[in-house]
Structure formats: structure tokens, C-alpha cells
Amino acid sequence: MTKIPSKIPRPLMFCYFFMLLSLGCGENVNKPKEEPATEDTDQKLEVARSYGKILFFGDSLTAGYGLEVSQAFPALIQQKMDSLGLEYSVVNAGLSGETTASGKNRLGWVLEDRIEIVILELGANDGLRGIPLTETRTNLQSMVEMVREKLPNAKIILAGMKIPPNMGPAYTAEFESIFPDLASKENVSLIPFLLENVAGIPSLNQSDGIHPTIQGQKIVANNVWDILGPMLAMENHQ
Template sequence: MFCYFLILLLIGCGDKSVKKDAIKDHPAEKTETIMTEGSDKKILFFGDSLTAGYGLEMGQAFPTLIQQKIDSLDLDYAVINAGLSGETTASGKNRLEWVLEENIDIVIIELGANDGLRGIPLSETESNLKSMVDTVRETLPNARIILAGMKIPPNMGPEYTKEFEEIFPKLASSEEIYLIPFLLENVAGIPHLNQSDGIHPTIKGQKLVAENVWKVLQPIL
């Protein structure tokens, strides 16, 4: 984990031009939707480049790997990958209502990393995440919600870093929703599991991310 923080710290502090690219988390890309035809219930993955599978081929991101696990168990669920590179909680809050649709049974919210890299006020990040939870509940009152926890490097200071990490379990507890403790557990900071930018998982890394998600998602299914 220390190596992960060190890598991102170097990105954040060593080169201003690199920092700009890392903070933006790459230009926004078209949302990709991957579904299995004929499924009655849907699982929406709503996030940033980690969900979108930045730098990988279509079908290599962890939401598609989750679909493969679901299919292998003959479960009647279709996965929708609504990941968008560069997404912050503010832009996600504005986009969410456009991707919510009927028959979505589970919504997985994976946002916040770009907020942390930008040093966005923590109260704003927490408020935006809560607003997304509220939007899901208002639009799809029967849908179950999973929040993906995230951590950031310490270049914004130890207090900011600690409080950022605490946003996710705090919100999951107060809103009584499910929590993935840390999406990149056993992936962050391990060179061969991340692409050259040190941030986005490789194909092998995505498989481990899928396992982190599956630990929380499988009991719900």
C-alpha cells in the first residue's frame, strides 16, 4: 500500500504536467453498456475510469468479469457498465439519472478517487455521494446500493487523506447500504497489476478487483 501511495505521490508532486493528467484521470469517454440479453434484472456499475476499464480492451474491465461469474452460476442478472473516465462525484451526480432505468436491481457506485486527487473539499464529495444514493432510492426504491470504498495518496496531507478514506464507511453506515471496503485491495501499489501510469489496473489487476467486488455482491445475489 505504501508503494501505491508513493507512486501516486510522485505523480502528484514530481511533475506538474503529469499531475494534471492524473487528476483529470484521462478525458471523458463514451459510456459503454454491456448486457446479457434476456435477463430480467440488471446490475448497474456507475463509476470512473476504474469501472470503464481504461487502457484495456472492451470486455476486460471488472464489470464484464462479474457478468462472467454471474453467467457461470446461471443467475438471471445483466451487468451494465456505466463507467466514464474522468468522472468526479459532482459530474456523476449530474449524470446518474440518465443511466438509471427500469429493472435495475443493484447499483454499485464507484466514484470519489478523482475528487481526492483534485483536493476537492471532503464535505462536497460526501454530499455528492449521498445525493447519488438519494437519487437511486427516489428513482428505484427497491434497488440495493453498494458503495465502493477508495483511498488516496497522502500528498493532500494526512488529515485530508484519513478523512477521505473515512467518507465511504461512514456513508455506508449512515445510509445503511453495502460497502466494498477498498476497491483496489491487493492491487494498488503492485507494479505488475497496474498499467504504466501506476493507477489503472492491468488485465490481471482487474481480475482481482472483480474478486473484491464479488465478495460483497455474491451474497446479495
């Protein structure tokens, strides 16, 4: 894994963070003995079935690269909801190295019944690879449309992302604008910048300098909760 020199100026640290981001990127035959159903177990199963699902669909940031799944921000969101008695279950569908093109091809496989909210976190790898911005924008819009077609009642949250100015100021500015523009056009919620207060800060990232530490994941979870929390509160008061 590439090491980051210890004395890189902070602006360069932020750029280096993003340049490396894209790199991060048998059936058991002994079946348990079946126990007779009881009224209590039936009630528990019914409660489990009643839980709505929240799908986190993204790249290595969502997957929690370098950490246990239980330490990634989607799991932290689950813990938060459990502590508040909110009956939702998280589905972490993050995949390291994912681009908007590969994400668009994969999304249909993970959309399932009872998903009530989709958090879409993709695009950073497109920007780092210099993929035409029209392609990134089109792929993200296509994914929004796919969710609405298959799950017309699901709400969508788009995670905003930023990239360093390596591709030039025009490309960088237009890339960043994709997310708020699309959120406004499609009337979906927006996390302004998923890695706010984390990106480029060595103490909040792992030794590779690109993936959040446990503490960094907690801040990312708070960034997500700022948007998701009010949405859940509104849902539970309807």
C-alpha cells in the same frame, strides 16, 4: 502518457498511482430482414426481459481504461454470474475523469427500469483535486438518494477509495472515512477498498502505473464479488 520511473519506492509508487489517476481520466439504413416470430424466439425474448440489471457507475476504473470493455471488472462479474447461472446483466456506465459532482449530474440519465443493484464507484478524483470533503460527501449521499427515489427497490453498494497523504493527514483520513460513514448512515453495502491488493503494484497496473492490467482487473472483480456475491445468493434464495 506519463511514464513511472522503474525504481520508485513502493510507498511513493502508491502515491504516484493516485496522482495520475485523475489524468486517466449514423443510423444503419440497411435494416435486417425481419423474420417471423416463433414460439422459440418468443421464449428467448421473455427470458432476456426477465433478467435483472446491475449498474456499475464510476470513473476510469469502472470503464476499464486502456483495456477492452470485455476485460474490465464489470464484464468479469458478468462472466462469473453467467457461469453460476445467475440471471443478471451488467451495465457498465464508467466514465474516465468522473468526479462526484459530474457523476451526480449524469446519474439520472443511466437509471432505468430493471436495475436491481447499483455499484457506486466515485470519489478518487475529488480527493486528488483537493475538493472540499463536505462536497464529496454531499454528492455521494445525493446519488444514494437519487437511486432510492427513482429505484426504491434497488440495492446499493458503495466502493471505498483511498488517496495518498499529499493533502495532509487530516484530509486523507477524513476522505477515507467518507465511505464507511456514508455506508453506515445510509444502510448500504460497502466494498472497503476497491483497489485492495492492486494499487501501487507495478505488475498489476498498465504502463501508466494507474489503471489495472487484465490481471489487476481480475483482483478488483474479486474485491467486488466478495460483497456482491453474497447479496446475489441471498436474492436468489428469497
